[in-house]
Amino acid sequence: MPRDTSFSTTFDLSNSRPNVLGARFDGEGTNFALFSDNAERVDLCLFDDEGNEVKQLELPRMEGGIWFGYLPGVKPGQAYGYRVHGPWKPEEGHRFNPHKLLLDPYAMEMRGYLNWDDALFSYPIGGSDLEIDTRDSAPYMPRAVVADPNFDWDADRILQHDWPDTVIYEAHVKGLTQQHPGVPENLRGTFAGLGTDPVIEHLLKMGITTLELLPLHAMVQDRHLIEKGLSNYWGYNTIGFFAPNRMYLSGEKVSEVKETIKKLHKAGIEVILDVVYNHTAEGNHMGPTFSFRGIDNASYYALSPENPRYGYDVTGTGNTLNVAHPMVLRMIMDSLRYWVEAMHVDGFRFDLASTLGREPDGFEREGAFFSAMRQDPVLSRVKLIAEPWDVGEGGYQVGGFPWPFREWNDKFRDDTRAFWRRDTSQSPKLSQRVLGSPVQFDHSSRPATSSINFLAAHDGFTLWDTVSYNKKHNEENGEGNQDGHDHNISDNMGAEGDTTNEAIEDHRVRRVKAMLGSLMMSHGVPMVLAGDEFGNSQDGNNNAYCQDSELSWIDWSNPDHEIAQAFAAFSEIRREYADWLAPVKFSRAPEYADALSVGTEWRHAEGRVMTDEDWNDNQSEIVALKLTKGGDPAAPALLTIYNAGDDTDFTLPEGKWVRILDSGADPVRVAQECEGTITIGYQTANLFKSA
Structure with missing residues (x-):
């Protein structure tokens, strides 16, 4: 049935509120609120079910840089976007262009997909970024959708497993389910597939307590990858911090994510989200205009103090979110609280987390972001994990984050790989890793669970590939095998890649089991990459970010049962002897x-x-x-x-x-x-x- 679109086009000023950002339905109508400190006018654009822009209404009020208005009768399912008017002065950091339809940063659902076109750029492609492009971008943009806040959670709540009891499984929503024979074909690659019994049963059999999902926020496919027939598979290209990625939904409704989390919780499995609050999909000053750049470039992004025409990039992606701005920090905090309170997620892993701690004088462990997290009554009680580095000066901060953060520990990965590869002088290093890396973490009253220990993660070789390849094999990425790092600390044990030599295969299985055993008996918190528990391979590709294909999807057709049974036993042993193998204190x-x-x-x-x-x-x-x-x-x-x-x-x-x-x-x-x-x-x- 067509959705009821009979609503008032006159704002109710008495019910208009600036205190909650985004589009919030209250049962009678919807309040729209958008922050733009430097805007001169903000137009709310409403779309019909066929995608036609049917109304353009100027938000009637502004306080403190928040533009807002309440429309009676606007219900969940209504598609909308914004056009923001203001100065076009790129040399001063302002890139307002009302010809570009903009996504609401607080959008909780989206409709449609982005279709790449030159009109998505605020300047004429091939020309200078100081010039303005006047083509309408709306035909090529997805729309934000007013979401229904109601959902029957029953008695569900966040699980809060103790850190010493935690075993993390890093997975990709699509990659985990796309080739799973027990997942119905119409649900493969989706959240609904993630919540099916066969997937949950496998996680429980492996002793997994906590599922850490690669980014699931709304994201954009890179134009250069699409043109090469590739895609941004990992999803570290966020354009919205509240809405889930449409590609992982079998429909459009955010309720699918809630249903899956509810099922995982019922099985006793926590859900942690890998979140990307350090940058967005808009790239550098020559990038497209989807949202933040057109809403208020000078507020949302860190700009060069010498020349604000350009961004200040410490992420390697072209831009850096301006976490030092109170309203940008508020957006991040609102997003995090939303995913905990409305979506019931159990925690977060922060991509390039050093960026979030950058103050004018560099990384500051007592900075605004960390202080806000530590005092927040909602966020301070969930699991918080930092990827403790970025690409800027002084960005490597392993051991430098404040409690209650835990940290990915690449020193555990590197030293453990080197030890089992039989490199010389590795015993003293391994001794530190099995004790939870006290040199890095035993300070400031931090617990022995501060280190997230891992042997492999999404970025790099899978564990099986560390015993199967001496060199990376990234040819399918289309960059001449120049992408991805060369420091893999791997050993093919006598043959590069697949082999029919049974002795080599036996040695590989033996080493993988030993490595997994050392991971599960070390102090700290173990994390295993999905598929490593049964010998999954990516054919030696150590940078599969652009491979949405069988190369990166987990191959369930021929699991190594010896490795899988061993990992399940290691998990069981860790639970039985947690007082010795997973102590609270160093x-x-x-x-x-x-x-x-x-x-x-x-x-x-x-x-x-x-x-x-x-x-x-x-x-x-x-x-x-x-x-x-x-x-x-x-x-x-x-x-x-x-x-x-x-x-x-x-x-x-x-x-x-x-x-x-x-x-x-x-x-x-x-x-x-x-x-x-x-x-x-x-x-x-x-x-x-x-x-």
């Missing part, structure tokens, strides 16, 4: 440990406590750690042994022990009583408990 020498930490003692293969001379042995390929609960020598103890080298004799600490995990075995859970000197198999992670 570990100490036994005499300084307490009920929330464990006492640690490093052991040499010959049976003695490690000495400085032992640690300086750059040929050592074995790391052994005795963990005593509460530091009590009479309390139960665990012994973890990581052997990157050949079969090695190892003298256990005094007493009887039971080997309960051997990553070289199949299955990896074992029950072997032992004492004295035993053999530790090559390339294995082992766990013993005192008898």
Whole structure:
């Protein structure tokens, strides 16, 4: 049925409100509010169901840079956009152009898709960005849609799993479901597919507590990728921080996302969103005009202090959101609160988070953004994870974020890969990683769960590819294999890529299991890339951002069941022995440990406590750690042994022990009583408990 479009075109000034931004339906009508400090006039544009612009109404009031008006009778489903009037003075940072239809930054639903055309640029393509282009961009733009705020959540709420209990699974909505045989074909690649029983059952079997999704905010496909037959698959090209990406919806309604989150919560699985508040899809000063640039370029973006015609770019994307502006900071905070309160997400992973902490003098861990997050009664209680770097000066900040943030720890990835590759002098480095990287994180009263440990993530080789390729193979990206980094710390173990050599395949499986074992037995919070739990490959492509294809979709057709069963067992072991393997506080020498930490003692293969001379042995390929609960020598103890080298004799600490995990075995859970000197198999992670 056609939607009822009988509404007043006269604003009700008595009900018009500037206090809530966006288009908010109250049951009788909709209040529209848009921030633009430098605008001279703002027109609200309304569209019919066929996409025709039927009304253009000037917002009647403005206070504090917020333009607003209430329209009685406007209901959910109404499509709209804005045209903003103001100075065209690019050399002063102002790029107002009312010929361009603009998306509401607070839009919660969108209709239609962007169709690339030169009219989407505020200047004539091929000319100077100082000139103005007067073509109408509306025919090529998606529209914002007034959303229905009502949804029956029943008793659903955010889950708030404790950090020591958390196992994160980084996944892509489409990539996880597109080729899953148990997901109905019409739901593959969508949120609805993500919430199907086969997907949830797999996550539970693997011991996953927390699903971290690559960006799902509304985004734009890059023109240059479309022209090459590629796409921005990862989605780090946001144009709206409230609406979900239409490509992940089987329909148009945001309720599909809510239904999926509700199903995941019912299964006990948290949902964390990878969010991109550091830049937008509008690029640099030569980029298109979709929203922020046309609404108020000088407010929403950080501009060069020497020449505001240009942006101040510390993200490598052409622009940087001006988080120092209070209304931009408010937009980010409003977005985050919306996803928690209205959508029930359990937390966020912040892309290039160092950008969010940039103040006039550089990165500031006590800056406005972090201070706002820490005092916020809604956001301070959900999971917050930082990608602790950007491309600007001083942007690498691993360990530099304030509590309650946790941080991606690339040092864990690099040092663990190097250790299992058998690089020299890696034992001391691995010893730091398995303790949660205390040099980086044990300060400012931060907990032992501050480090997010990972072996692979969306950016880079999959875990299987780290044991299958010596070099990147990004030819399909169309950049002559020049994109993507070369520091992969990988080892093909004798053959580049797929091989029929069974010995090489066996060695690869063995190393992957050992690496996953070391990940799951390390202090901190483990994160696994979707598909790594059963040996998924991207054919050596370490920069699959533009590959919306079988290359980047997870291949469920031929999983390595030995790896999958091993990972499930590692998760189970971590849960059973969480007090030792996932302590709340950083570990100490036994005499300084307490009920929330464990006492640690490093052991040499010959049976003695490690000495400085032992640690300086750059040929050592074995790391052994005795963990005593509460530091009590009479309390139960665990012994973890990581052997990157050949079969090695190892003298256990005094007493009887039971080997309960051997990553070289199949299955990896074992029950072997032992004492004295035993053999530790090559390339294995082992766990013993005192008898």
